[in-house]
Amino acid sequence: MAIDKTLLDKGIKYLLYALPLMFLGPSIIYNAFINKQNVWHWLVLAVGIVLCGLAVYFMFKGVKAITDALFADKP
Structure with missing residues (x-):
């Protein structure tokens, strides 16, 4: 069972894109609820x-790409 390195790298990049958004999104929502008078x-x-x-x-998308890279049936 071979691992598709390019697809694995693509999945990791997607997860790295999601990481700052996971912190930034809730912080902005919290800021919006604090400043309701604005x-x-x-x-x-x-x-x-x-x-x-x-x-x-x-x-x-990142998790799907990683699982496709790890569990693909390629000879």
């Missing part, structure tokens, strides 16, 4: 939710 509250909240969604997307 006019930009809804925009900041939407940006935080989008960043959290991107973190989840990159995590799933």
Whole structure:
């Protein structure tokens, strides 16, 4: 069972993209809830939710790429 190194590297890159987004998204959402009196509250909240969604997307894509690289049936 051979490991596809390029696909493995791609999966690790996706996980590295998700790592800062996992911290940045909730921090921005928290900041939006703290500053409810601000006019930009809804925009900041939407940006935080989008960043959290991107973190989840990159995590799933990275884990899928890694599992495909490890468990692919290539001769």
